[in-house]
Amino acid sequence: MRDKGSDFLIFDQASGTYRENPEQMVRDDVEKHYWLHVGRTILKDWRLYVMLLPTLLVFLFWRYLPMYELLGAFKVSDQVKPVADQYFAGFSYFKTLLVGGGASAGMSAEFWRALRNTFLLSFYGLCFGFPMPIILALFFNEIRSNIARSVYQVLTYLPKFMSTVVMTSLVMMLVKQGSLTSGAGIVSQFLARLGLISQETANAGLLNNPDFFRGIYQISGIWETAGYDSIVFFAAIIAISPTSYEAAQIDGAGKMAQMRYVVLPSILSTIVIMLIMRIGSLLNIGYEKVLLLYNTNTYVTADVVSTFAQRYGLAGAQKGIASAAEMMNNVVGMLLVIGANTVARKASNVSLY
Amino acid sequence: MKRKLEVSELIFKIVSYTLLTVFALGCLYPFLYAVSASISGRHAVDYGEVVLFPKDIQFDAFRRMFNDNMFWNSYSNTLFLTVYGTLWALGVAILGAYALSKKRLLFRKVFNFYLVFTMWFSAGIVPQYLNYLATKNVFNSVGIMDDKWLVVIAMGMAAMNIILLRNAFENVPSEIEEAAIVDGATEFGVLSKVFIPMSKSTIATVALFFAISRWNGYFWARQMISNAHEHPLQVFIRLTLEDFTNSETMAGWNESYASDSVIYALIVCSIVPILIIYPFIQKYFAKGTNAGGVKE
DSSP, X not given: OOSSOOSSXXXXXXXXXXXXXXXXXXXXXXXXXXXXXXXXXXXHTHHHHHHHHHHHHHHIXXXXXXXXXXXXXXXXXXXXXXXXXXXXXXXXHHHHHHTOOGGGHHHXXXXXXXXXXXXXXXXXXXXXXXXXXXXXXXXXXXXXXXXXXXXXXHHHHGGGXXXXXXXXXXXXXXXXXXXXXXXXXXXXXXXXXXXXXXHHHHHHOGGGOHHHHHHHHXXXXXXXXXXXXXXXXXXXXXXXXXXXXXXXXXXXXXXXHHIIIIIHHHHXXXXXXXXXXXXXXXXXXXXXXXXXXXXXXXXXXXXOHHHHHIIIIIISSOHHHHHHHHHHHHHHHHHHHHHHHHHHHHHXXXXXX | OOOOOOHHHHHHHHHHXXXXXXXXXXXXXXXXXXXXXXXXXXXXXXXXXXXXXXXXXXXXXXXXXXXXXXXXXXXXXXXHHHHHHHHHHHHXXXXXXXXXXXXXXXXXXXXXXXXXXXXXXXXOHHHHHHHXXXXXXXXXXXXXXXXXXXXXXXXXXXXXXXXXXXHHHHTSOHHHHHHHHXXXXXXXXXXXXXXXXXXXXXXXXXXXXXXXXXXXOOHHHHHHOOOGGGOOHHHHHHHHHHHHTOHHXXXXXXXXXXXXXXXXXXXXXXXXXXXXXXXXXXXXXXXXXXTTOEEO
């Protein structure tokens, strides 16, 4: 004899018969009048939804409505007409950018160059910028005196508090070009004195030279963020129990062996997560810094997709091309972010969102 | 019992102290140089004689800056944008995060996705610009002529900050909330008397993120604010730099101090206020990075 019944019928012990499950009746009712129940629930809790409303509206107006303007990537650009009234252009802009050909060959080459630069700037950041905070955190850990460590930390965090404008202004001044009445920037002069660059190169201004743009971009990036980014790794290192070190020492581990077998395994998960996230944002490069640092002389190595779009869409008037270029970049970027987040979630159960 | 330092340990210590010192001094040097160059004489700055310490000290570059009305104007504009922008963004974010932290909220997953999607995909510069132009027209048609207000309301909302707040609110024990409801608190009362006091440090961190992004905001402020008198400090710095590094306009420079000194003075002026409040905000900054990873 069944005593559990089903979703629909419950066995009543007292009377020895089956009767209808009241919970299921409620569920049936909800299913039948779904939107009525939704309405009632919202009305009952209306304050909650009113609180949510400003957030929804802000995101609607300034995050989602711009996506509607993306339609411009498929329409013939027009300075006057709103995007809805413009003539349909199909995928012609995408084709121009990707394949080029004919009159637009130059623009296609420029787009591919921008895409390549976007990737390379991020990739070099991954190679050189990413390990720096980890190394810094390892060094911080070596300093036993709290006061000394705080001093070092404060000094290295400091550049993070500058705005991009101030940071780039400083960089521009430090490597500025010389003229008849003034010498080159102090850092250029220093490098020339060391013999790393020639005096002529220094005088021409390092930021006017495409060979130096990537280097300056990465070094200023390390200067700006390495100290601040080390916080998360340092937090992982100080979470290691002292007994782990003691056990390793008793087993005869020297400093390097402790690094290898105690510290590294403990912070490995943090490193992996940060690395995956970094890979995910390979194409989401901060355009402001590039925009502030580059000039016509350095487009070859400096121009990224966002600045390409800015130049054609805002400074120029080719809004359709610009929208299409950035849309491609951002769609691929989105796939990378989602992929990275999925991998991170699988790998360690940690998700950024 | 004090263990003797092993050789490998000693070497590692020396290496780390040396490299750290080099790196820390490298981080600090540009600032020291900026200060020195801003108060050094013209010849010393122009010909690279200032290396670390100021030479032929003058304060005329600073005097010029302080006598410039546009400088003070831009400073007050930045303060305006920072204060109102942070208040607006924080207010919206707290209300939204509170609603999203409630399990009983219908379509909670949909709303969450609605926010998170903006972190994955952004429309890009040009569509955003067109959108701002459109909203600007709407603002003008209802009589708000100040572009500043548009920047305050439209800019700087970040989904990440709302999610940080939401997570903090979710960690508030539900027993306390229930107790407050039993005591007759309304929804808003629960938020202001229970949730906000209990997640003070996260709110401070998020407020700091908002404030920093407002203080540092440059690109959109420059694009959207057409009136030069409404430009914030960052735009003013950049415009001055562009002006002063243009060799044609600078050909007739005839002051007792170098034109570079003015820019360095401007840079120093924009960093000093942050240095003053830095000791007070540092702990919230350090907290923020750790809040990024969320266990689910």
